[in-house]
Amino acid sequence: MDFIRHKYSNIGYFYPVFITLQSKNEQMQHVDIVIAGQGLAGTMLAWELCEQDIPFRILDPGEGNHSSMAAAGMFSLLAARRLKEMDLAGQQYEVMKETLNKIENKIGGQFLFEIPTARLIDKEEIPVWETASMGDIAHLVKKLEPKFRAEGIVPGFGAAIIEPSGYIDIPGLLISMREWLIVSKNLVLEKLDYEEFKPVDDGFIINGHTRARKVVFCDGPSITKNPWFRYSDIRQNKGEWIEIEASGLSPGYIYKREIFILPLGNDRFRVGATFSHDEMDPNPTMAAREELERKLRSIINVPYRITIHRAGIRPSSRNRLPVAEPHRDIPGLYIFNGLGSRGILQAPWYARTLAEKIGSENIKTKKTGNKSDKILRIQKIV
Numbered sequence: 001m002d003f004i005r006h007k008y009s010n011i012g013y014f015y016p017v018f019i020t021l022q023s024k025n026e027q028m029q030h031v032d033i034v035i036a037g038q039g040l041a042g043t044m045l046a047w048e049l050c051e052q053d054i055p056f057r058i059l060d061p062g063e064g065n066h067s068s069m070a071a072a073g074m075f076s077l078l079a080a081r082r083l084k085e086m087d088l089a090g091q092q093y094e095v096m097k098e099t100l101n102k103i104e105n106k107i108g109g110q111f112l113f114e115i116p117t118a119r120l121i122d123k124e125e126i127p128v129w130e131t132a133s134m135g136d137i138a139h140l141v142k143k144l145e146p147k148f149r150a151e152g153i154v155p156g157f158g159a160a161i162i163e164p165s166g167y168i169d170i171p172g173l174l175i176s177m178r179e180w181l182i183v184s185k186n187l188v189l190e191k192l193d194y195e196e197f198k199p200v201d202d203g204f205i206i207n208g209h210t211r212a213r214k215v216v217f218c219d220g221p222s223i224t225k226n227p228w229f230r231y232s233d234i235r236q237n238k239g240e241w242i243e244i245e246a247s248g249l250s251p252g253y254i255y256k257r258e259i260f261i262l263p264l265g266n267d268r269f270r271v272g273a274t275f276s277h278d279e280m281d282p283n284p285t286m287a288a289r290e291e292l293e294r295k296l297r298s299i300i301n302v303p304y305r306i307t308i309h310r311a312g313i314r315p316s317s318r319n320r321l322p323v324a325e326p327h328r329d330i331p332g333l334y335i336f337n338g339l340g341s342r343g344i345l346q347a348p349w350y351a352r353t354l355a356e357k358i359g360s361e362n363i364k365t366k367k368t369g370n371k372s373d374k375i376l377r378i379q380k381i382v
């Protein structure tokens with residue numbers, strides 16, 4: 001095209017432009033749905049669209065430095081500060097488990113690890129926990145131990161043993177899903193250029209070469225630079241964790257008290273996480289490391305060695321709820337973002353609900369040309 005532009009640049013403006021557009025149209029690829037971003041949100045949405053036989057393509061530059069690759073991946077249904085189960089957490093847990101089991105069966109590997117949590121509490125807190133554990137959260141508190149004992153944990157704490165809880169190996173999941181999506185020709189390693197994104201009749205032109213009927217932005221923290229969602233209230237929240245080796249620490253529980261200590265096997269533990277709205281440099285900081293070590297030393301009494309220190313940026317909304325909805329003005333445009341610090345519990349459920357909504361809006365399924373039984377079944381679940 002550059003050749004044509006240069007060759008004809010001396011015979012006026014319209015002719016070269018006409019050739020450019022005609023040539024681009026010839027190469028134009030048509031897709032029903034484009035997802036921008038293959039983090040946790042985009043990956044879960046892609047999985048659900050596959051499940052519902054709805055054709056799609058993901059664009060992602062594949063740079064690897066995104067929120068999901070820094071996630072500790074832990075889940076719990078309990079809002080411990082309020083001593084309540086989080087809204088919809090039961091349903092979200094079932095959908096998360098079902099989704100991960102299906103993915104594990106389809107592409108191989110283990111990504112879901114269920115481990116009970118020992119929430120370490122002071123003596124004075126025990127009566128409050130006793131009352132709560134006989135009420136609404138009785139099904140989540142498996143045991144109250146007034147004198148908790150575990151190798152490597154400072155004696156003197158009580159503990160509430162919470163289940164279900166555990167973690168998902170999110171980086172492992174995303175890398176495996178990426179390979180699977182590339183092989184099935186559903187993922188292209190390319191950034192959606194916000195400046196080259198144009199709403200047109202019945203769809204959108206993307207990067208000058210792809211026409212989509214619907215587009216879902218799953219661009220994580222980059223949403224703050226996305227001109228199409230300037231109105232969104234999603235902000236960035238920096239988090240850091242360290243990984244330690246501690247052979248004297250019992251790996252039987254996830255320990256929680258201000259921080260979490262997550263056993264990963266082979267004497268490895270992940271310790272985190274910090275929260276900061278002030279500083280968005282993506283690099284790990286000494287201040288966060290000191291904060292984590294100070295809190296860690298108040299919980300464990302055995303030697304340890306730091307092996308990894310990581311930082312990442314969470315995309316979170318002000319009311320802490322994910323955003324999975326149509327654009328307020330532009331039909332066919334959607335956002336799935338704001339997963340915050342509970343992304344893994346919420347993402348599969350929101351992805352399923354959003355896929356169902358997008359799929360029910362005039363997009364034909366590959367198999368039957370109608371809404372599949374699957375979609376109807378999902379409607380009953382949610």
Ligand SMILES: Cc1cc2nc3c(=O)[nH]c(=O)nc-3n(C[C@H](O)[C@H](O)[C@H](O)COP(=O)(O)OP(=O)(O)OC[C@H]3O[C@@H](n4cnc5c(N)ncnc54)[C@H](O)[C@@H]3O)c2cc1C
Nearest residue numbers: 037039040041067068071072073074192220239312343344
């Ligand atoms: C330190 C830390 C610890 C955490 N711990 C937990 C935890 O224990 N449990 C939990 O549930 N959650 C945790 N989280 C939160 C969780 O990581 C996030 O909620 C989740 O990963 C967000 O996923 P996302 O897909 O929205 O964003 P991201 O993972 O950032 O993905 C966005 C994707 O979009 C792509 N992209 C951006 N712009 C474009 C564009 N223009 N075109 C195409 N692609 C684009 C990026 O390359 C990226 O792949 C943690 C986060 C951090 C930082």
